[in-house]
Amino acid sequence: MRKACIKNITVFTPEKVLTNNDLGEEFDIEPDRIFKDTGIRNRFVSAKEELASDIAVSTGEKFFVENPDIKRSQFDVLIYTTSALDYVGPATAVLIHERLGLSKNCLAVDLPMGCAGFTHALTVAKALIENGTATDILLITSDMPTKVLHSKDYHLRSIFSDAGAATHISTSGKFEIGKLAFGTDGSGAPNLIVNGSGARNPIDQDWLDLYKDEGGLLIGRMEMNGIEILKFSLREVPDLFKTVLIENNLQKSDIDLFIFHHASEVILKFLAKKLEISSHKVFSCLENYGNTVSASIPIALSEAIKSNVIPANSCIFIAGFGIGYAWSGTILKTTEL
Amino acid sequence: MITITEFIQKLEEEFDDIEQNSLTPSTNYRSIENWGSMHALIIIALVDTEFDVSLSGADLKNTQTIQDLYDLVVSKK
Numbered sequence: 001m002r003k004a005c006i007k008n009i010t011v012f013t014p015e016k017v018l019t020n021n022d023l024g025e026e027f028d029i030e031p032d033r034i035f036k037d038t039g040i041r042n043r044f045v046s047a048k049e050e051l052a053s054d055i056a057v058s059t060g061e062k063f064f065v066e067n068p069d070i071k072r073s074q075f076d077v078l079i080y081t082t083s084a085l086d087y088v089g090p091a092t093a094v095l096i097h098e099r100l101g102l103s104k105n106c107l108a109v110d111l112p113m114g115c116a117g118f119t120h121a122l123t124v125a126k127a128l129i130e131n132g133t134a135t136d137i138l139l140i141t142s143d144m145p146t147k148v149l150h151s152k153d154y155h156l157r158s159i160f161s162d163a164g165a166a167t168h169i170s171t172s173g174k175f176e177i178g179k180l181a182f183g184t185d186g187s188g189a190p191n192l193i194v195n196g197s198g199a200r201n202p203i204d205q206d207w208l209d210l211y212k213d214e215g216g217l218l219i220g221r222m223e224m225n226g227i228e229i230l231k232f233s234l235r236e237v238p239d240l241f242k243t244v245l246i247e248n249n250l251q252k253s254d255i256d257l258f259i260f261h262h263a264s265e266v267i268l269k270f271l272a273k274k275l276e277i278s279s280h281k282v283f284s285c286l287e288n289y290g291n292t293v294s295a296s297i298p299i300a301l302s303e304a305i306k307s308n309v310i311p312a313n314s315c316i317f318i319a320g321f322g323i324g325y326a327w328s329g330t331i332l333k334t335t336e337l
Numbered sequence: 338m339i340t341i342t343e344f345i346q347k348l349e350e351e352f353d354d355i356e357q358n359s360l361t362p363s364t365n366y367r368s369i370e371n372w373g374s375m376h377a378l379i380i381i382a383l384v385d386t387e388f389d390v391s392l393s394g395a396d397l398k399n400t401q402t403i404q405d406l407y408d409l410v411v412s413k414k
Contacts, residue, residue: 036353038375226374227378227393227394234382266382270383270385
Protein backbone atom coordinates (compact mmCIF):
# COMPACT_ATOMS: atom_id res chain seq x y z
CA MET A 1 0.00 0.00 0.00
CA ARG A 2 1.21 3.49 -0.85
CA LYS A 3 2.28 5.60 2.12
CA ALA A 4 1.55 9.29 2.56
CA CYS A 5 4.47 11.24 4.00
CA ILE A 6 5.47 14.80 4.75
CA LYS A 7 8.61 15.51 2.76
CA ASN A 8 9.47 19.16 3.37
CA ILE A 9 8.06 22.19 5.14
CA THR A 10 8.78 25.83 4.37
CA VAL A 11 7.75 28.64 6.70
CA PHE A 12 7.18 32.26 5.77
CA THR A 13 6.46 35.19 8.06
CA PRO A 14 5.58 38.79 7.20
CA GLU A 15 8.28 41.38 7.89
CA LYS A 16 6.53 43.39 10.60
CA VAL A 17 6.89 42.09 14.14
CA LEU A 18 4.61 43.17 16.99
CA THR A 19 6.64 42.94 20.20
CA ASN A 20 5.58 43.13 23.83
CA ASN A 21 7.22 46.56 23.99
CA ASP A 22 4.95 47.72 21.15
CA LEU A 23 1.83 46.30 22.78
CA GLY A 24 2.88 47.45 26.24
CA GLU A 25 3.28 51.02 25.04
CA GLU A 26 -0.08 50.97 23.27
CA PHE A 27 -2.05 49.47 26.18
CA ASP A 28 0.04 50.77 29.10
CA ILE A 29 0.99 47.28 30.30
CA GLU A 30 4.46 46.15 31.37
CA PRO A 31 6.03 44.08 28.55
CA ASP A 32 7.05 41.41 31.09
CA ARG A 33 3.43 41.17 32.23
CA ILE A 34 2.35 40.49 28.64
CA PHE A 35 4.92 37.71 28.35
CA LYS A 36 3.88 36.20 31.70
CA ASP A 37 0.23 36.22 30.66
CA THR A 38 0.65 34.96 27.08
CA GLY A 39 4.03 33.22 26.84
CA ILE A 40 4.49 35.17 23.60
CA ARG A 41 7.22 37.65 22.71
CA ASN A 42 6.62 38.21 19.00
CA ARG A 43 3.69 38.16 16.60
CA PHE A 44 3.87 38.76 12.87
CA VAL A 45 1.61 41.32 11.25
CA SER A 46 0.99 41.35 7.49
CA ALA A 47 1.33 44.61 5.61
CA LYS A 48 -1.84 46.50 4.66
CA GLU A 49 -1.92 45.18 1.11
CA GLU A 50 -0.52 41.72 1.99
CA LEU A 51 -3.41 39.24 2.12
CA ALA A 52 -3.37 35.61 3.23
CA SER A 53 -3.09 34.59 -0.45
CA ASP A 54 -0.05 36.86 -0.86
CA ILE A 55 1.51 35.17 2.17
CA ALA A 56 0.65 31.83 0.50
CA VAL A 57 2.40 32.83 -2.73
CA SER A 58 5.46 34.13 -0.82
CA THR A 59 5.52 30.85 1.11
CA GLY A 60 5.26 28.83 -2.11
CA GLU A 61 8.00 30.81 -3.84
CA LYS A 62 10.26 30.35 -0.80
CA PHE A 63 9.50 26.62 -0.88
CA PHE A 64 10.79 26.36 -4.47
CA VAL A 65 13.91 28.37 -3.59
CA GLU A 66 14.61 26.07 -0.63
CA ASN A 67 13.94 22.94 -2.72
CA PRO A 68 15.53 23.62 -6.12
CA ASP A 69 15.30 19.96 -7.15
CA ILE A 70 11.49 20.04 -6.93
CA LYS A 71 9.73 21.15 -10.10
CA ARG A 72 6.56 23.22 -10.07
CA SER A 73 5.17 20.92 -12.76
CA GLN A 74 5.37 17.81 -10.59
CA PHE A 75 2.48 18.73 -8.26
CA ASP A 76 -0.80 16.92 -8.89
CA VAL A 77 -2.74 18.80 -6.23
CA LEU A 78 -2.61 22.18 -4.49
CA ILE A 79 -4.64 22.39 -1.28
CA TYR A 80 -4.99 25.88 0.12
CA THR A 81 -6.08 26.03 3.73
CA THR A 82 -7.08 29.34 5.26
CA SER A 83 -9.90 31.18 6.94
CA ALA A 84 -9.24 34.27 4.81
CA LEU A 85 -10.18 33.64 1.17
CA ASP A 86 -9.75 36.35 -1.48
CA TYR A 87 -13.22 35.94 -3.00
CA VAL A 88 -16.40 33.91 -2.67
CA GLY A 89 -15.40 32.88 -6.20
CA PRO A 90 -13.10 31.98 -7.84
CA ALA A 91 -11.36 29.71 -5.39
CA THR A 92 -8.26 31.32 -3.90
CA ALA A 93 -6.34 28.08 -4.56
CA VAL A 94 -6.85 28.73 -8.29
CA LEU A 95 -5.36 32.22 -7.99
CA ILE A 96 -2.38 30.90 -6.00
CA HIS A 97 -1.96 28.08 -8.54
CA GLU A 98 -1.71 30.67 -11.33
CA ARG A 99 0.76 32.88 -9.47
CA LEU A 100 2.98 29.93 -8.54
CA GLY A 101 2.93 28.64 -12.12
CA LEU A 102 1.81 25.12 -11.28
CA SER A 103 0.77 22.59 -13.94
CA LYS A 104 -2.56 22.91 -15.76
CA ASN A 105 -3.13 19.29 -14.80
CA CYS A 106 -2.92 20.15 -11.10
CA LEU A 107 -6.11 20.10 -9.03
CA ALA A 108 -6.37 23.30 -6.96
CA VAL A 109 -8.87 23.42 -4.11
CA ASP A 110 -9.57 25.56 -1.09
CA LEU A 111 -10.08 23.97 2.27
CA PRO A 112 -11.40 26.90 4.26
CA MET A 113 -10.71 25.90 7.84
CA GLY A 114 -8.98 27.63 10.72
CA CYS A 115 -6.95 26.10 13.52
CA ALA A 116 -7.80 22.51 12.49
CA GLY A 117 -6.97 23.35 8.87
CA PHE A 118 -3.59 21.64 8.64
CA THR A 119 -4.69 18.33 10.13
CA HIS A 120 -8.00 18.43 8.22
CA ALA A 121 -6.01 18.93 5.01
CA LEU A 122 -3.82 15.94 5.91
CA THR A 123 -6.94 13.74 5.93
CA VAL A 124 -7.60 14.75 2.31
CA ALA A 125 -3.96 14.61 1.21
CA LYS A 126 -3.38 11.19 2.78
CA ALA A 127 -6.46 9.75 1.05
CA LEU A 128 -5.46 11.17 -2.34
CA ILE A 129 -1.93 9.80 -2.05
CA GLU A 130 -2.92 6.38 -0.73
CA ASN A 131 -5.66 5.80 -3.31
CA GLY A 132 -3.28 6.71 -6.12
CA THR A 133 -5.06 9.90 -7.23
CA ALA A 134 -2.00 12.03 -6.48
CA THR A 135 1.72 11.58 -5.90
CA ASP A 136 2.85 15.11 -5.04
CA ILE A 137 0.61 17.46 -3.08
CA LEU A 138 1.48 21.01 -2.14
CA LEU A 139 -0.43 21.99 0.99
CA ILE A 140 -0.25 25.69 1.73
CA THR A 141 -1.68 26.98 4.99
CA SER A 142 -1.70 30.73 5.56
CA ASP A 143 -3.78 33.13 7.56
CA MET A 144 -4.05 36.81 8.42
CA PRO A 145 -5.99 36.96 11.72
CA THR A 146 -4.53 40.37 12.55
CA LYS A 147 -6.63 41.91 9.77
CA VAL A 148 -9.92 41.00 11.50
CA LEU A 149 -8.96 42.21 14.99
CA HIS A 150 -10.26 45.39 16.55
CA SER A 151 -7.30 47.56 17.56
CA LYS A 152 -8.61 47.73 21.16
CA ASP A 153 -8.92 43.93 21.53
CA TYR A 154 -5.78 43.54 23.61
CA HIS A 155 -6.27 39.85 24.37
CA LEU A 156 -6.71 38.82 20.75
CA ARG A 157 -3.96 41.11 19.52
CA SER A 158 -1.56 39.67 22.12
CA ILE A 159 -2.13 36.12 20.80
CA PHE A 160 -2.82 36.11 17.05
CA SER A 161 -0.17 36.32 14.35
CA ASP A 162 0.04 36.10 10.54
CA ALA A 163 2.19 33.47 8.79
CA GLY A 164 2.27 30.77 6.14
CA ALA A 165 3.62 27.25 5.71
CA ALA A 166 4.06 25.11 2.61
CA THR A 167 4.10 21.36 3.14
CA HIS A 168 5.07 18.87 0.45
CA ILE A 169 3.23 15.57 0.86
CA SER A 170 4.23 12.57 -1.21
CA THR A 171 4.84 8.82 -1.09
CA SER A 172 8.08 9.11 0.90
CA GLY A 173 9.59 11.68 3.24
CA LYS A 174 10.47 12.70 6.77
CA PHE A 175 7.18 11.81 8.44
CA GLU A 176 4.76 9.06 7.58
CA ILE A 177 1.19 10.25 8.22
CA GLY A 178 -0.74 7.81 10.39
CA LYS A 179 -4.47 7.24 10.58
CA LEU A 180 -6.38 10.39 11.35
CA ALA A 181 -9.24 10.99 13.76
CA PHE A 182 -11.47 14.03 13.67
CA GLY A 183 -14.64 15.67 14.94
CA THR A 184 -17.06 18.53 14.39
CA ASP A 185 -19.39 20.42 16.74
CA GLY A 186 -21.05 23.41 15.11
CA SER A 187 -22.76 24.35 18.37
CA GLY A 188 -19.49 26.11 19.22
CA ALA A 189 -19.63 28.43 16.21
CA PRO A 190 -20.67 31.56 18.17
CA ASN A 191 -17.72 31.17 20.53
CA LEU A 192 -15.11 31.98 17.89
CA ILE A 193 -16.38 33.74 14.81
CA VAL A 194 -15.47 36.45 12.35
CA ASN A 195 -18.64 38.53 12.24
CA GLY A 196 -19.40 40.63 9.16
CA SER A 197 -17.23 38.43 6.95
CA GLY A 198 -19.62 36.73 4.55
CA ALA A 199 -23.14 36.35 3.23
CA ARG A 200 -24.64 35.82 6.70
CA ASN A 201 -24.83 39.15 8.55
CA PRO A 202 -22.80 41.13 5.99
CA ILE A 203 -21.52 44.54 7.01
CA ASP A 204 -24.01 47.39 6.66
CA GLN A 205 -24.09 51.11 7.31
CA ASP A 206 -24.50 50.58 11.09
CA TRP A 207 -21.35 48.43 11.06
CA LEU A 208 -19.43 51.03 9.06
CA ASP A 209 -20.51 53.75 11.48
CA LEU A 210 -19.61 51.62 14.52
CA TYR A 211 -16.15 50.81 13.21
CA LYS A 212 -15.44 54.12 11.47
CA ASP A 213 -12.25 54.60 13.50
CA GLU A 214 -11.09 51.07 12.64
CA GLY A 215 -11.16 51.64 8.89
CA GLY A 216 -14.61 50.03 8.82
CA LEU A 217 -13.36 46.49 9.61
CA LEU A 218 -14.47 45.75 6.05
CA ILE A 219 -13.64 42.04 6.08
CA GLY A 220 -15.07 41.35 9.52
CA ARG A 221 -14.23 41.30 13.20
CA MET A 222 -13.03 38.26 15.12
CA GLU A 223 -14.78 37.70 18.42
CA MET A 224 -13.83 34.95 20.85
CA ASN A 225 -15.24 33.58 24.10
CA GLY A 226 -11.91 32.54 25.60
CA ILE A 227 -13.47 30.51 28.43
CA GLU A 228 -15.56 28.39 26.07
CA ILE A 229 -12.63 27.84 23.67
CA LEU A 230 -10.50 26.70 26.61
CA LYS A 231 -13.21 24.29 27.82
CA PHE A 232 -13.74 22.94 24.31
CA SER A 233 -10.00 22.30 23.91
CA LEU A 234 -9.67 20.52 27.26
CA ARG A 235 -12.79 18.45 26.47
CA GLU A 236 -12.12 17.33 22.90
CA VAL A 237 -8.34 17.07 22.51
CA PRO A 238 -7.87 14.36 25.19
CA ASP A 239 -10.62 12.28 23.52
CA LEU A 240 -9.03 12.90 20.13
CA PHE A 241 -5.71 11.67 21.51
CA LYS A 242 -7.30 8.44 22.78
CA THR A 243 -8.96 7.81 19.42
CA VAL A 244 -5.75 8.48 17.48
CA LEU A 245 -3.86 6.04 19.73
CA ILE A 246 -6.50 3.33 19.15
CA GLU A 247 -6.63 3.96 15.39
CA ASN A 248 -2.86 3.67 15.15
CA ASN A 249 -2.55 0.75 17.57
CA LEU A 250 -0.26 2.70 19.89
CA GLN A 251 0.07 3.32 23.63
CA LYS A 252 0.52 6.69 25.28
CA SER A 253 4.07 5.70 26.18
CA ASP A 254 4.87 5.26 22.46
CA ILE A 255 4.49 9.00 21.83
CA ASP A 256 7.80 10.85 21.92
CA LEU A 257 6.59 14.35 21.13
CA PHE A 258 3.32 16.26 21.18
CA ILE A 259 2.63 19.15 18.83
CA PHE A 260 -0.68 20.83 19.53
CA HIS A 261 -2.06 23.73 17.59
CA HIS A 262 -0.56 26.76 19.32
CA ALA A 263 -3.87 28.10 20.63
CA SER A 264 -2.49 29.81 23.74
CA GLU A 265 -0.03 29.10 26.52
CA VAL A 266 -2.80 28.27 29.01
CA ILE A 267 -4.33 25.71 26.63
CA LEU A 268 -0.95 24.10 25.85
CA LYS A 269 -0.02 23.92 29.54
CA PHE A 270 -3.30 22.42 30.71
CA LEU A 271 -3.55 19.97 27.80
CA ALA A 272 -0.24 18.53 29.04
CA LYS A 273 -1.64 18.33 32.58
CA LYS A 274 -4.90 16.77 31.45
CA LEU A 275 -3.12 14.17 29.31
CA GLU A 276 -0.68 13.59 32.20
CA ILE A 277 2.36 14.05 30.00
CA SER A 278 5.57 15.85 30.82
CA SER A 279 5.63 19.41 29.53
CA HIS A 280 9.08 18.53 28.12
CA LYS A 281 7.33 16.32 25.58
CA VAL A 282 5.20 19.19 24.32
CA PHE A 283 7.01 21.15 21.64
CA SER A 284 6.08 24.80 21.41
CA CYS A 285 7.38 27.79 19.50
CA LEU A 286 4.49 29.97 20.66
CA GLU A 287 6.97 32.41 22.18
CA ASN A 288 8.38 33.46 18.82
CA TYR A 289 5.37 33.03 16.53
CA GLY A 290 2.13 33.46 18.51
CA ASN A 291 -1.03 31.74 17.30
CA THR A 292 -0.72 31.53 13.50
CA VAL A 293 -4.04 29.64 13.03
CA SER A 294 -3.77 27.03 10.24
CA ALA A 295 0.01 27.48 9.93
CA SER A 296 0.88 26.77 13.56
CA ILE A 297 1.41 22.99 13.36
CA PRO A 298 3.68 22.94 10.25
CA ILE A 299 5.61 25.90 11.70
CA ALA A 300 6.10 23.99 14.97
CA LEU A 301 7.13 20.84 13.07
CA SER A 302 9.65 22.83 11.10
CA GLU A 303 11.03 24.43 14.27
CA ALA A 304 11.17 21.03 16.00
CA ILE A 305 13.25 19.66 13.12
CA LYS A 306 15.62 22.65 13.32
CA SER A 307 15.89 22.25 17.10
CA ASN A 308 16.84 18.56 16.79
CA VAL A 309 14.22 17.51 19.32
CA ILE A 310 12.77 14.74 17.15
CA PRO A 311 14.50 11.42 17.79
CA ALA A 312 14.92 8.85 15.00
CA ASN A 313 12.10 6.30 14.69
CA SER A 314 9.80 8.35 16.86
CA CYS A 315 6.09 9.02 17.01
CA ILE A 316 4.73 12.56 17.12
CA PHE A 317 1.12 13.27 18.00
CA ILE A 318 -0.25 16.34 16.23
CA ALA A 319 -3.64 17.91 16.90
CA GLY A 320 -5.43 20.82 15.26
CA PHE A 321 -8.49 22.23 17.00
CA GLY A 322 -10.46 25.43 17.18
CA ILE A 323 -12.91 27.56 15.26
CA GLY A 324 -16.00 25.58 14.28
CA TYR A 325 -15.63 23.74 16.54
CA ALA A 326 -13.48 21.45 14.44
CA TRP A 327 -10.66 19.15 15.49
CA SER A 328 -8.44 16.47 13.99
CA GLY A 329 -5.20 14.71 14.74
CA THR A 330 -2.82 11.97 13.77
CA ILE A 331 0.54 10.38 14.40
CA LEU A 332 3.60 11.32 12.39
CA LYS A 333 6.21 8.56 12.36
CA THR A 334 9.70 9.71 11.57
CA THR A 335 11.43 7.88 8.76
CA GLU A 336 14.39 10.04 7.74
CA LEU A 337 15.36 13.47 9.04
CA MET B 338 -11.90 15.49 46.85
CA ILE B 339 -9.03 17.63 48.04
CA THR B 340 -9.34 19.99 50.98
CA ILE B 341 -9.57 23.75 50.61
CA THR B 342 -5.99 24.02 51.86
CA GLU B 343 -4.80 21.80 49.04
CA PHE B 344 -6.98 23.76 46.61
CA ILE B 345 -5.30 26.99 47.70
CA GLN B 346 -1.88 25.40 47.30
CA LYS B 347 -2.72 24.45 43.72
CA LEU B 348 -3.93 27.97 42.96
CA GLU B 349 -0.72 29.41 44.37
CA GLU B 350 1.31 27.02 42.22
CA GLU B 351 -0.50 28.12 39.06
CA PHE B 352 -0.33 31.86 39.66
CA ASP B 353 3.31 32.78 39.12
CA ASP B 354 3.13 36.12 40.87
CA ILE B 355 1.64 34.92 44.15
CA GLU B 356 3.76 34.16 47.15
CA GLN B 357 3.15 30.82 48.81
CA ASN B 358 0.79 30.93 51.82
CA SER B 359 -0.51 34.37 50.83
CA LEU B 360 -4.04 33.19 49.97
CA THR B 361 -6.72 32.20 52.49
CA PRO B 362 -10.28 30.89 52.07
CA SER B 363 -11.64 34.40 52.64
CA THR B 364 -9.40 36.02 50.00
CA ASN B 365 -11.41 37.69 47.28
CA TYR B 366 -9.59 36.13 44.38
CA ARG B 367 -10.27 39.08 42.10
CA SER B 368 -8.21 41.25 44.42
CA ILE B 369 -5.11 39.22 43.63
CA GLU B 370 -2.41 41.54 42.29
CA ASN B 371 -2.47 41.81 38.50
CA TRP B 372 -5.77 39.89 38.40
CA GLY B 373 -6.97 39.58 34.82
CA SER B 374 -8.86 37.38 32.41
CA MET B 375 -5.82 35.10 32.12
CA HIS B 376 -6.23 34.22 35.80
CA ALA B 377 -9.91 33.39 35.22
CA LEU B 378 -8.84 31.03 32.41
CA ILE B 379 -6.27 29.40 34.68
CA ILE B 380 -8.89 28.82 37.41
CA ILE B 381 -11.28 27.22 34.92
CA ALA B 382 -8.49 25.09 33.44
CA LEU B 383 -7.25 24.04 36.89
CA VAL B 384 -10.73 23.04 38.06
CA ASP B 385 -11.30 21.16 34.79
CA THR B 386 -8.03 19.20 34.94
CA GLU B 387 -7.91 18.58 38.70
CA PHE B 388 -11.58 17.92 39.45
CA ASP B 389 -13.13 17.21 36.06
CA VAL B 390 -15.63 19.96 36.81
CA SER B 391 -16.65 22.45 34.16
CA LEU B 392 -17.11 26.03 35.37
CA SER B 393 -18.69 28.77 33.27
CA GLY B 394 -17.94 32.46 33.12
CA ALA B 395 -21.22 33.03 34.99
CA ASP B 396 -20.05 30.66 37.75
CA LEU B 397 -17.00 32.83 38.26
CA LYS B 398 -19.08 35.99 38.26
CA ASN B 399 -21.23 34.54 41.07
CA THR B 400 -18.30 33.84 43.37
CA GLN B 401 -16.11 36.24 45.28
CA THR B 402 -13.85 34.36 47.67
CA ILE B 403 -11.74 31.25 47.28
CA GLN B 404 -14.12 29.56 49.75
CA ASP B 405 -17.06 30.39 47.39
CA LEU B 406 -15.11 28.92 44.50
CA TYR B 407 -14.21 25.77 46.40
CA ASP B 408 -17.80 25.28 47.56
CA LEU B 409 -19.01 25.65 43.99
CA VAL B 410 -16.56 23.03 42.75
CA VAL B 411 -17.61 20.65 45.55
CA SER B 412 -21.30 21.16 44.67
CA LYS B 413 -20.64 20.32 41.04
CA LYS B 414 -18.48 17.30 41.77
